[in-house]
Amino acid sequence: MTAQTMTDDRIKAAISVSKMCSLIGMSRSQFYAHVRKGTFHAPLKLANGRPYYNASLVADICKARELGIGVNGQYVLFYERTGETAPKTIATPKPKADFGDLLSSLQALGLNGLTTAVVEQAVADCYPKGTVGAEEQDILRTTFRHLKRAGTA
Secondary structure (H helix, E strand, O other): OOHHHHHOOOOOOEEEHHHHHHHHOOOHHHHHHHHHHOOOOOOEEOOOOOEEEEHHHHHHHHHHHHHOEOOOOOEOOOOOOOOOOOOOOOOOOOOOOOOHHHHHHHHHOOOOOOOHHHHHHHHHHHOOOOOOOOOHHHHHHHHHHHHHHHOOO
């Protein structure tokens, strides 16, 4: 993973920080953490203030990443990205959520004439990815506001 290998025939005089991060396979936040530690060089600045890296700095950073010795001469261990994504799961039907308690709470707040289907649709509108990890009071508040705005009750 040398600078020459990474850039082969695409050697440029200057590259952006984003391109530098993609060359070494690191996120911007992790990259800047290493800049603060001194593992990598800080970027140079164009006249308009945009950060960039010239060819020699790119080569130094790629060498530091490859060897595990920062540009400051200290040893550094990098986490390797595996390129794997979360394991694929077979879609299983979700159990039907019980909205009885939520319906009762909404009725206690003055929203009358609601059905379980209306509450279920409101929750689906407010939480398209599901309510896992959400607090009950937040679900109640969000659903209440949604239904009030929609004029359902």
